[in-house]
Amino acid sequence: MGEGADCMTIPVIDMQKFPDAEEYKKLREASEIWGCFRLINHKIPLSLMKEMKAVVRSLLDLPMEIKQQNKDVIAGSGYMAPSKVNPLYEALGLYDLGSPEAVHTFCSKLDASSQQGEIITKYAQAVYDQIVEIGHKLAESLGLVNVDFLKGWPCQFRINKYNFKPESVGSSGVQIHTDSGFLTILQDDENVGGLEVMDKAGAFVPVDPCPGTLLVNLGDVAQAWSNGRLCNVKHRVQCREATIRVSIATFLLGPKDKEAVEAPPEFVDSEHPRLYVPFTYEDYRKLRLSSKLQAGEALSLLRTTPS
Ligand SMILES: O=C(O)CCC(=O)C(=O)O
Ligand SMILES: [Fe+2]
Numbered sequence: 558m559g560e561g562a563d564c565m566t567i568p569v570i571d572m573q574k575f576p577d578a579e580e581y582k583k584l585r586e587a588s589e590i591w592g593c594f595r596l597i598n599h600k601i602p603l604s605l606m607k608e609m610k611a612v613v614r615s616l617l618d619l620p621m622e623i624k625q626q627n628k629d630v631i632a633g634s635g636y637m638a639p640s641k642v643n644p645l646y647e648a649l650g651l652y653d654l655g656s657p658e659a660v661h662t663f664c665s666k667l668d669a670s671s672q673q674g675e676i677i678t679k680y681a682q683a684v685y686d687q688i689v690e691i692g693h694k695l696a697e698s699l700g701l702v703n704v705d706f707l708k709g710w711p712c713q714f715r716i717n718k719y720n721f722k723p724e725s726v727g728s729s730g731v732q733i734h735t736d737s738g739f740l741t742i743l744q745d746d747e748n749v750g751g752l753e754v755m756d757k758a759g760a761f762v763p764v765d766p767c768p769g770t771l772l773v774n775l776g777d778v779a780q781a782w783s784n785g786r787l788c789n790v791k792h793r794v795q796c797r798e799a800t801i802r803v804s805i806a807t808f809l810l811g812p813k814d815k816e817a818v819e820a821p822p823e824f825v826d827s828e829h830p831r832l833y834v835p836f837t838y839e840d841y842r843k844l845r846l847s848s849k850l851q852a853g854e855a856l857s858l859l860r861t862t863p864s
Pocket of ligand 2 (some may be wrong): 734735736793
Protein backbone atom coordinates (compact mmCIF):
# COMPACT_ATOMS: atom_id res chain seq x y z
CA MET A 558 0.00 0.00 0.00
CA GLY A 559 1.64 3.24 -1.12
CA GLU A 560 1.66 6.46 0.81
CA GLY A 561 -0.23 8.34 -1.83
CA ALA A 562 -3.34 6.20 -1.54
CA ASP A 563 -6.34 8.46 -1.37
CA CYS A 564 -7.99 6.62 1.50
CA MET A 565 -5.49 8.23 3.83
CA THR A 566 -6.57 11.60 5.10
CA ILE A 567 -4.84 11.11 8.42
CA PRO A 568 -1.07 10.66 8.92
CA VAL A 569 0.56 7.46 7.70
CA ILE A 570 3.36 5.71 9.56
CA ASP A 571 5.41 3.12 7.71
CA MET A 572 6.88 0.50 10.05
CA GLN A 573 9.51 -0.42 7.47
CA LYS A 574 10.97 3.09 7.49
CA PHE A 575 12.26 2.85 11.07
CA PRO A 576 14.85 3.67 12.35
CA ASP A 577 14.83 6.69 10.01
CA ALA A 578 14.82 9.93 12.00
CA GLU A 579 12.20 11.28 9.62
CA GLU A 580 9.76 8.48 10.50
CA TYR A 581 10.24 9.09 14.24
CA LYS A 582 9.44 12.75 13.64
CA LYS A 583 6.30 11.85 11.70
CA LEU A 584 5.24 9.49 14.48
CA ARG A 585 5.71 12.15 17.14
CA GLU A 586 3.90 14.81 15.17
CA ALA A 587 0.99 12.50 14.30
CA SER A 588 0.68 11.54 17.97
CA GLU A 589 0.83 15.13 19.22
CA ILE A 590 -1.41 16.68 16.61
CA TRP A 591 -3.89 13.94 15.73
CA GLY A 592 -3.53 11.23 18.35
CA CYS A 593 -3.99 8.68 15.58
CA PHE A 594 -2.38 7.40 12.41
CA ARG A 595 -2.62 4.68 9.77
CA LEU A 596 0.02 2.00 10.09
CA ILE A 597 1.35 0.47 6.91
CA ASN A 598 3.87 -2.34 6.39
CA HIS A 599 3.00 -3.61 9.86
CA LYS A 600 3.70 -7.08 11.20
CA ILE A 601 0.28 -8.69 11.17
CA PRO A 602 0.04 -11.00 8.15
CA LEU A 603 -2.84 -10.09 5.86
CA SER A 604 -4.00 -13.71 5.85
CA LEU A 605 -4.25 -13.62 9.66
CA MET A 606 -6.22 -10.36 9.56
CA LYS A 607 -8.66 -12.00 7.17
CA GLU A 608 -8.98 -15.18 9.23
CA MET A 609 -9.49 -13.19 12.43
CA LYS A 610 -12.17 -11.08 10.78
CA ALA A 611 -14.06 -14.24 9.81
CA VAL A 612 -13.79 -15.66 13.35
CA VAL A 613 -14.97 -12.40 14.86
CA ARG A 614 -17.91 -12.18 12.50
CA SER A 615 -19.06 -15.68 13.34
CA LEU A 616 -18.75 -15.07 17.10
CA LEU A 617 -20.77 -11.88 16.83
CA ASP A 618 -23.42 -13.72 14.81
CA LEU A 619 -23.99 -16.20 17.67
CA PRO A 620 -27.36 -16.23 19.44
CA MET A 621 -27.75 -13.64 22.19
CA GLU A 622 -27.86 -16.26 24.99
CA ILE A 623 -24.41 -17.50 24.02
CA LYS A 624 -22.92 -14.02 23.61
CA GLN A 625 -24.18 -13.19 27.10
CA GLN A 626 -21.88 -15.86 28.52
CA ASN A 627 -18.99 -13.51 27.68
CA LYS A 628 -18.94 -11.97 31.17
CA ASP A 629 -17.04 -8.96 32.50
CA VAL A 630 -13.60 -9.70 33.95
CA ILE A 631 -13.00 -6.03 34.70
CA ALA A 632 -15.81 -3.46 34.50
CA GLY A 633 -17.22 -3.29 30.97
CA SER A 634 -14.91 -5.91 29.46
CA GLY A 635 -17.55 -8.50 28.55
CA TYR A 636 -20.49 -8.63 26.14
CA MET A 637 -22.18 -5.35 25.45
CA ALA A 638 -25.67 -5.72 24.04
CA PRO A 639 -27.27 -3.01 21.92
CA SER A 640 -28.32 -0.24 24.32
CA LYS A 641 -30.39 2.91 24.40
CA VAL A 642 -27.31 5.05 23.82
CA ASN A 643 -25.84 2.83 21.08
CA PRO A 644 -28.75 0.74 19.71
CA LEU A 645 -26.92 -0.37 16.54
CA TYR A 646 -23.80 -1.54 18.35
CA GLU A 647 -22.79 -4.69 20.20
CA ALA A 648 -19.43 -6.06 21.26
CA LEU A 649 -17.66 -9.03 22.77
CA GLY A 650 -14.55 -8.56 24.87
CA LEU A 651 -11.51 -10.47 26.04
CA TYR A 652 -9.43 -9.41 29.02
CA ASP A 653 -6.50 -10.08 29.12
CA LEU A 654 -5.34 -11.29 25.72
CA GLY A 655 -1.84 -12.09 26.96
CA SER A 656 -3.25 -14.76 29.27
CA PRO A 657 -3.71 -18.21 27.66
CA GLU A 658 -6.32 -19.06 30.37
CA ALA A 659 -8.32 -15.93 29.57
CA VAL A 660 -8.26 -16.76 25.85
CA HIS A 661 -9.34 -20.30 26.67
CA THR A 662 -12.23 -19.14 28.87
CA PHE A 663 -13.36 -16.64 26.23
CA CYS A 664 -13.37 -19.35 23.56
CA SER A 665 -15.06 -22.03 25.62
CA LYS A 666 -17.86 -19.71 26.82
CA LEU A 667 -18.60 -18.90 23.18
CA ASP A 668 -18.31 -22.51 22.03
CA ALA A 669 -15.50 -21.52 19.66
CA SER A 670 -13.84 -24.35 17.74
CA SER A 671 -10.21 -25.21 18.40
CA GLN A 672 -9.34 -23.77 15.00
CA GLN A 673 -11.02 -20.48 15.90
CA GLY A 674 -9.15 -20.54 19.21
CA GLU A 675 -5.86 -20.97 17.37
CA ILE A 676 -6.57 -18.01 15.12
CA ILE A 677 -7.47 -15.81 18.10
CA THR A 678 -4.28 -16.88 19.89
CA LYS A 679 -2.10 -16.18 16.84
CA TYR A 680 -3.71 -12.82 16.22
CA ALA A 681 -3.41 -11.89 19.91
CA GLN A 682 0.33 -12.61 19.82
CA ALA A 683 0.90 -10.68 16.59
CA VAL A 684 -1.15 -7.65 17.58
CA TYR A 685 0.41 -7.60 21.07
CA ASP A 686 3.94 -7.58 19.61
CA GLN A 687 2.94 -4.83 17.21
CA ILE A 688 1.33 -2.60 19.83
CA VAL A 689 4.31 -2.91 22.17
CA GLU A 690 6.67 -2.08 19.32
CA ILE A 691 4.70 1.05 18.48
CA GLY A 692 4.60 2.01 22.15
CA HIS A 693 8.39 1.77 22.32
CA LYS A 694 8.84 3.75 19.10
CA LEU A 695 6.48 6.40 20.40
CA ALA A 696 8.49 6.75 23.61
CA GLU A 697 11.71 6.95 21.58
CA SER A 698 10.16 9.58 19.33
CA LEU A 699 9.70 11.72 22.46
CA GLY A 700 13.37 11.34 23.33
CA LEU A 701 13.13 8.61 25.99
CA VAL A 702 16.05 6.22 26.04
CA ASN A 703 14.98 3.56 28.51
CA VAL A 704 11.78 2.33 26.92
CA ASP A 705 11.11 -0.77 28.93
CA PHE A 706 8.02 0.69 30.51
CA LEU A 707 5.33 -1.43 28.82
CA LYS A 708 6.29 -4.75 30.41
CA GLY A 709 3.29 -6.63 31.77
CA TRP A 710 0.72 -4.00 30.80
CA PRO A 711 -2.59 -5.76 30.23
CA CYS A 712 -4.20 -5.77 26.82
CA GLN A 713 -7.87 -6.10 25.94
CA PHE A 714 -9.74 -7.11 22.78
CA ARG A 715 -13.07 -5.64 21.89
CA ILE A 716 -14.72 -6.96 18.78
CA ASN A 717 -17.44 -4.70 17.50
CA LYS A 718 -20.46 -5.26 15.29
CA TYR A 719 -22.67 -2.53 13.92
CA ASN A 720 -26.09 -3.64 12.73
CA PHE A 721 -26.64 -0.80 10.28
CA LYS A 722 -30.12 -0.76 8.70
CA PRO A 723 -31.51 1.45 5.92
CA GLU A 724 -33.35 3.55 8.52
CA SER A 725 -30.15 4.05 10.55
CA VAL A 726 -28.18 5.82 7.82
CA GLY A 727 -27.07 9.17 9.26
CA SER A 728 -27.43 8.11 12.88
CA SER A 729 -24.80 7.24 15.46
CA GLY A 730 -23.16 3.80 15.66
CA VAL A 731 -20.95 4.60 18.64
CA GLN A 732 -21.06 7.93 20.42
CA ILE A 733 -18.06 10.21 20.71
CA HIS A 734 -15.40 8.91 23.08
CA THR A 735 -11.70 8.59 23.68
CA ASP A 736 -10.12 5.23 24.42
CA SER A 737 -9.24 5.05 28.11
CA GLY A 738 -5.89 3.25 27.77
CA PHE A 739 -2.49 4.00 26.30
CA LEU A 740 -2.68 2.76 22.71
CA THR A 741 -5.29 1.08 20.53
CA ILE A 742 -4.75 -0.88 17.35
CA LEU A 743 -7.92 -0.99 15.32
CA GLN A 744 -8.50 -3.36 12.45
CA ASP A 745 -11.37 -1.38 11.02
CA ASP A 746 -13.81 -2.86 8.53
CA GLU A 747 -12.00 -3.06 5.19
CA ASN A 748 -15.15 -2.17 3.25
CA VAL A 749 -17.55 -0.26 5.45
CA GLY A 750 -16.63 3.22 6.63
CA GLY A 751 -18.19 5.31 9.36
CA LEU A 752 -15.32 5.92 11.76
CA GLU A 753 -14.57 9.59 12.32
CA VAL A 754 -11.80 11.23 14.34
CA MET A 755 -11.82 14.76 15.67
CA ASP A 756 -9.05 17.06 14.44
CA LYS A 757 -7.39 19.84 16.46
CA ALA A 758 -9.99 22.34 15.25
CA GLY A 759 -12.82 20.16 16.60
CA ALA A 760 -14.08 18.97 13.20
CA PHE A 761 -14.84 15.31 12.52
CA VAL A 762 -12.69 13.80 9.79
CA PRO A 763 -13.81 10.50 8.19
CA VAL A 764 -11.33 7.65 8.44
CA ASP A 765 -12.10 5.70 5.32
CA PRO A 766 -11.35 1.99 5.00
CA CYS A 767 -7.89 1.16 3.79
CA PRO A 768 -7.57 -2.61 3.38
CA GLY A 769 -4.51 -4.28 4.85
CA THR A 770 -3.59 -1.36 7.09
CA LEU A 771 -4.27 -0.77 10.78
CA LEU A 772 -5.34 2.32 12.64
CA VAL A 773 -3.55 3.37 15.83
CA ASN A 774 -5.32 5.60 18.38
CA LEU A 775 -3.84 7.19 21.49
CA GLY A 776 -5.96 7.17 24.61
CA ASP A 777 -6.25 8.98 27.93
CA VAL A 778 -3.34 7.11 29.54
CA ALA A 779 -1.04 8.35 26.73
CA GLN A 780 -2.16 11.91 27.39
CA ALA A 781 -1.48 11.67 31.12
CA TRP A 782 1.75 9.66 30.80
CA SER A 783 3.18 12.20 28.34
CA ASN A 784 2.27 15.08 30.69
CA GLY A 785 -0.11 16.45 28.09
CA ARG A 786 2.14 16.17 25.01
CA LEU A 787 0.21 13.42 23.27
CA CYS A 788 -3.34 13.78 22.02
CA ASN A 789 -6.08 11.40 23.15
CA VAL A 790 -8.07 11.40 19.96
CA LYS A 791 -11.85 11.79 20.18
CA HIS A 792 -13.68 9.53 17.78
CA ARG A 793 -17.08 8.10 16.93
CA VAL A 794 -18.73 5.78 14.43
CA GLN A 795 -21.55 7.00 12.20
CA CYS A 796 -23.82 4.83 10.11
CA ARG A 797 -23.18 5.63 6.47
CA GLU A 798 -24.68 2.62 4.73
CA ALA A 799 -27.16 -0.14 5.48
CA THR A 800 -24.83 -3.06 6.04
CA ILE A 801 -23.05 -4.88 8.86
CA ARG A 802 -19.78 -3.29 9.96
CA VAL A 803 -17.22 -5.24 12.02
CA SER A 804 -14.06 -4.00 13.70
CA ILE A 805 -11.42 -5.49 16.00
CA ALA A 806 -9.94 -3.23 18.65
CA THR A 807 -6.88 -4.13 20.74
CA PHE A 808 -6.27 -1.87 23.71
CA LEU A 809 -2.92 -1.67 25.48
CA LEU A 810 -4.41 -0.32 28.67
CA GLY A 811 -1.88 0.86 31.21
CA PRO A 812 0.40 -0.27 34.02
CA LYS A 813 -0.77 -3.41 35.78
CA ASP A 814 -2.40 -3.64 39.21
CA LYS A 815 -1.27 -0.99 41.64
CA GLU A 816 1.41 0.58 39.43
CA ALA A 817 0.66 4.21 38.67
CA VAL A 818 0.29 6.10 35.41
CA GLU A 819 2.78 8.87 35.88
CA ALA A 820 4.80 11.07 33.54
CA PRO A 821 8.50 10.14 33.60
CA PRO A 822 10.85 12.90 34.87
CA GLU A 823 11.94 13.66 31.27
CA PHE A 824 8.49 15.15 30.61
CA VAL A 825 8.38 17.33 33.70
CA ASP A 826 10.27 20.62 34.22
CA SER A 827 9.57 24.16 35.35
CA GLU A 828 7.92 25.01 32.06
CA HIS A 829 5.96 21.76 32.04
CA PRO A 830 4.79 21.14 35.61
CA ARG A 831 3.19 17.80 36.37
CA LEU A 832 -0.41 18.00 35.10
CA TYR A 833 -1.94 14.94 36.74
CA VAL A 834 -1.70 13.20 40.07
CA PRO A 835 -0.43 9.61 39.69
CA PHE A 836 -3.32 7.17 39.29
CA THR A 837 -3.82 3.48 38.59
CA TYR A 838 -5.48 2.42 35.37
CA GLU A 839 -8.10 0.52 37.33
CA ASP A 840 -9.11 3.59 39.33
CA TYR A 841 -9.22 5.68 36.18
CA ARG A 842 -11.46 3.17 34.43
CA LYS A 843 -13.86 3.22 37.39
CA LEU A 844 -13.80 7.01 37.41
CA ARG A 845 -14.74 7.12 33.73
CA LEU A 846 -17.61 4.73 34.31
CA SER A 847 -18.96 6.42 37.43
CA SER A 848 -18.61 9.96 36.07
CA LYS A 849 -20.02 8.91 32.67
CA LEU A 850 -17.33 11.11 31.12
CA GLN A 851 -16.33 9.07 28.10
CA ALA A 852 -14.45 11.58 25.95
CA GLY A 853 -11.36 12.17 28.06
CA GLU A 854 -12.96 14.75 30.36
CA ALA A 855 -12.48 12.45 33.36
CA LEU A 856 -8.75 13.25 33.18
CA SER A 857 -9.50 16.79 34.32
CA LEU A 858 -10.69 15.30 37.64
CA LEU A 859 -7.10 14.15 38.16
CA ARG A 860 -5.36 17.47 37.47
CA THR A 861 -2.79 18.60 40.03
CA THR A 862 -4.26 22.08 39.80
CA PRO A 863 -7.74 22.89 38.52
CA SER A 864 -7.56 23.96 34.86
O1 LIG B 1 -15.45 0.36 15.22
C1 LIG B 1 -14.60 1.24 15.15
O2 LIG B 1 -14.10 1.56 14.07
C2 LIG B 1 -14.17 2.00 16.36
C3 LIG B 1 -14.37 1.24 17.62
C4 LIG B 1 -13.91 1.99 18.82
O3 LIG B 1 -13.69 3.18 18.78
C5 LIG B 1 -13.65 1.27 20.09
O4 LIG B 1 -13.91 0.06 20.15
O5 LIG B 1 -13.19 1.92 21.04
FE1 LIG C 1 -12.61 3.82 20.49
